[in-house]
Amino acid sequence: MSSNDGRKRVALALGACAFAGTLLYFVVGGIGNNLVYYWGPTEVLAAGPKAQGASIRLGGLVEKGSIVKGEGSNMSFTVTDGKKSFPVRCTSVPPQMFREGIGVVVEVTVAGDGVFESHRLMVSHGNEYRAPDDPASVDLKKLMDSTDGIRSPDKE
Amino acid sequence: MKPKTLVVIGGTLLTAGCFWGLLFAPAEVFMGDVYRIFYIHVPTAWNGLLLLTAAFICAVMYLMKGDLMWDDRLEASMEAGVVLSALLTVQGSIWARPTWGVWWNWDPRLTTTAILVFAFAGILALRTSLKEPRRRAMVTSVATIVAAADVPLVYFSVRFWNSLHQIQSSPETVSAAFVWPLRVNAIAVLLLMAGLISIRAETVARLREAGSEPPPLPSAQVEGAR
Numbered sequence: 369m370s371s372n373d374g375r376k377r378v379a380l381a382l383g384a385c386a387f388a389g390t391l392l393y394f395v396v397g398g399i400g401n402n403l404v405y406y407w408g409p410t411e412v413l414a415a416g417p418k419a420q421g422a423s424i425r426l427g428g429l430v431e432k433g434s435i436v437k438g439e440g441s442n443m444s445f446t447v448t449d450g451k452k453s454f455p456v457r458c459t460s461v462p463p464q465m466f467r468e469g470i471g472v473v474v475e476v477t478v479a480g481d482g483v484f485e486s487h488r489l490m491v492s493h494g495n496e497y498r499a500p501d502d503p504a505s506v507d508l509k510k511l512m513d514s515t516d517g518i519r520s521p522d523k524e
Numbered sequence: 525m526k527p528k529t530l531v532v533i534g535g536t537l538l539t540a541g542c543f544w545g546l547l548f549a550p551a552e553v554f555m556g557d558v559y560r561i562f563y564i565h566v567p568t569a570w571n572g573l574l575l576l577t578a579a580f581i582c583a584v585m586y587l588m589k590g591d592l593m594w595d596d597r598l599e600a601s602m603e604a605g606v607v608l609s610a611l612l613t614v615q616g617s618i619w620a621r622p623t624w625g626v627w628w629n630w631d632p633r634l635t636t637t638a639i640l641v642f643a644f645a646g647i648l649a650l651r652t653s654l655k656e657p658r659r660r661a662m663v664t665s666v667a668t669i670v671a672a673a674d675v676p677l678v679y680f681s682v683r684f685w686n687s688l689h690q691i692q693s694s695p696e697t698v699s700a701a702f703v704w705p706l707r708v709n710a711i712a713v714l715l716l717m718a719g720l721i722s723i724r725a726e727t728v729a730r731l732r733e734a735g736s737e738p739p740p741l742p743s744a745q746v747e748g749a750r
Binding site for chain 2: 373377378383384385387389392395403404406408427462463464466473489490491493494495498499500
């Protein structure tokens with residue numbers, strides 16, 4: 369192997385690293401700011417008329433006491449980021465984990481009456497995993513039916 | 525330590541960790557038994573990203589040193605890394621359906637992980653079309669360094685952008701009862717992978733020295749004997 373080969377390889381290594389670094393820089397810095405998976409209520413409000421009629425993802429927390437169950441699987445609730453909140457109407461069956469205070473990402477369009485019409489309701493799970501104080505107290509049958517009424521011991 | 529010893533220890537620990545996590549650890553307060561997939565999902569994620577980082581280091585080492593040994597190690601760790609990241613998306617999907625309500629969504633974490641799987645699987649496919657070992661090593665190394673830019677993106681995607689996927693857990697956010705079986709499994713997969721990739725790297729080296737041809741299939745051997 370000639371030293372010429374070695375120089376070529378090292379140059380390739382430096383070139384590839386520089387290219388990968390530049391790529392990362394643009395994705396994280398430049399394009400990254402325009403990559404948005406969901407908008408929070410405040411951001412939707414800031415977008416103003418742009419949000420009207422468009423399909424967007426709205427993310428936030430389900431406001432306490434805002435879940436109203438209607439006929440069949442009809443349901444409405446409020447998505448909040450603590451500052452602003454928006455009403456959401458939903459006709460699909462919510463995921464099992466859906467409950468007050470949990471994070472949700474909803475694919476919505478703004479209906480005429482200012483209510484967000486949900487096409488897809490997703491529940492986001494936090495990074496917390498809690499064991500119950502008394503494992504025997506967790507009734508798995510009940511948990512499969514609903515998550516209402518089961519409290520995290522660490523949070524109370 | 526011999527690679528086979530690592531595989532045996534890793535396999536034993538993985539079995540023990542799974543029994544612990546699946547049968548003896550308590551259920552989670554909100555998710556019930558659904559959460560238990562994290563005993564395998566989290567170790568898969570950590571080790572998958574680690575293996576692909578190892579492939580990146582091998583790529584840089586090959587280009588700096590020019591020793592084909594690094595290319596053998598690269599192939600072994602990349603194969604294992606691709607298998608783990610493919611498994612990772614499947615496990616995540618299985619967990620997501622009951623938790624999020626969907627099998628898949630183009631959230632930043634999921635999207636960058638999908639790119640990871642396809643990019644590195646693509647490099648492995650590319651390798652098979654290059655027969656000359658030095659040229660293959662050179663092309664693979666450059667492609668690996670570029671693709672490796674996605675590894676930190678996968679890890680930090682949940683912090684850089686809004687995402688459906690939760691951010692990293694830590695012992696502060698995970699009950700003590702769940703932490704140890706998770707650690708056992710993480711170490712188990714690490715040892716298992718360390719053993720398997722050393723064995724595989726050796727095999728790759730022998731294949732390369734034998735002219736890059738895979739050993740003849742049993743049927744071909746029978747035909748050759750005729």
